[in-house]
Amino acid sequence: MQRYKNHGIAFQYPEDWMLEEENNEGDTTITVTDGETSFWSLHLMRERPQVEEVIEEIETAFKGEYDEVDVERSIKQLARREAE
Structure with missing residues (x-):
């Protein structure tokens, strides 16, 4: 396994x-991909918009x-906090 550690996440x-x-x-957007069909992506938003707004935008996209x-x-x- 490879390890990523930056921006306070690992x-x-x-x-x-x-x-x-x-x-x-x-x-900041961090994406890992197998180069074909699978990927995982994390988007760090410094302005911290409302969660529901972000979820709706992602679903639409x-x-x-x-x-x-x-x-x-x-x-x-x-x-240690609830997250959608």
């Missing part, structure tokens, strides 16, 4: 996946990009 990802980090107007999109809402703990 995670591991498969050895054969590629990592890309983009910085744009104070926001994915539905516009992909023919089939499944949306499954869940609430998890992140840094």
Whole structure:
């Protein structure tokens, strides 16, 4: 496994996946991909917009990009706080 550690976060990802980090107007996007069909992406938003607004924008973007999109809402703990 490879390890990413920057911006106050850390995670591991498969050895054969590629990592890309983009910085744009104070926001940071970190994406890891297998180069074919699978990816995981994290977007750090410095302005901290409302969660529901961000979720709606993401859903709209994915539905516009992909023919089939499944949306499954869940609430998890992140840094000991509830996170959608």
